[in-house]
């Protein structure tokens with residue numbers, strides 16, 4: 001299997017560290033609904049997990065839920081997202097995190113995304129965060145200010161490597177709001193102190209003062225606790241590269257003296273009708289908005305998998321409609337392959353898996369599927385490879401539908417046309433269209 005490694009900026013042959021492929025995915029901050037752009041990234045990483053499994057690897061995956069308030073900006077300034085959500089809704093920060101965390105997981109499951117072995121809530125790792133800061137301090141990587149405990153980026157000589165950061169440029173650009181307390185421009189808080197009188201609902205005592213973890217810390221801590229460094233694959237959005245993942249790498253090095261991950265995969269953004277997803281443009285679509293327009297989570301997943309995780313994608317409802325129709329077409333082909341015991345073209349599943357194994361090229365795999373004849377057995381494998389519920393979502397012809405179809409065949413043999421028509425209408429009510437051909441009746445799903 002080959003994947004593009006952000007660390008080397010090259011396509012590399014995947015070579016696991018141990019028997020089990022350890023994967024970590026940066027999860028959502030649960031202060032609001034996740035939009036379809038967020039969910040697209042989890043669809044890509046689901047394909048990664050499914051492709052690894054189809055290639056015979058065992059996978060252990062951890063996903064975090066950021067339910068500790070952190071700041072709106074990537075840096076150490078700005079408003080706290082969870083506090084903002086709580087103020088907006090007149091709820092406590094804990095209620096906000098609980099509500100949106102649950103909503104996220106419901107949608108995650110509706111998209112048939114492979115369940116990670118560990119779903120780690122940041123608030124469950126606060127003690128471990130403190131121990132991690134202790135360890136980094138012991139190893140000489142931090143310093144304390146009035147404001148918190150900071151990571152001294154000058155102590156990690158490879159700090160700028162991962163994101164090819166221009167630290168000199170950063171210094172020039174940051175001169176205006178460069179805090180006197182920071183020793184280096186890229187230094188960041190691993191722990192923040194809460195000043196007397198400062199409103200911050202989530203707080204824990206550490207170093208004899210109330211405070212809370214810096215927002216990059218939880219990923220390093222959770223990886224340290226649940227997987228151990230180095231892990232095989234770390235995934236996230238392309239926007240995580242310059243700060244969040246750079247800081248994760250620095251923290252994990254200070255914590256363990258080891259690299260964090262062997263491979264880094266980053267997905268690109270999607271735009272909506274050519275525009276960035278933003279509240280002001282009113283295009284922050286949720287899966288529930290798509291459902292209102294008649295599109296299922298699987299139609300959306302089909303749309304995502306038609307493209308590539310590294311490309312910028314433009315979402316339109318026309319393209320979603322096309323994805324829906326393609327999925328319907330595949331389901332009809334499955335029905336026919338089942339009824340007529342159709343044989344596959346030679347090596348077609350291997351070619352499909354080969355395309356997916358080539359840096360997750362599902363678009364190419366879909367083109368192979370469109371251009372090939374497939375047996376029901378191969379469709380089953382394809383359904384498992386993409387998790388599109390092609391078979392499970394179908395009306396259950398094996399039971400009631402099949403019985404009706406048999407009954408209709410018998411009625412036609414007895415020239416009982418009224419009964420035959422009656423059964424045909426009944427099947428139509430179940431979304432099954434029956435067509436009579438020279439070879440007998442075949443059925444397909446209603447368009």
Ligand SMILES: [Zn+2]
Pocket residue numbers: 025026027219244248
């Ligand atoms: Zn992270």
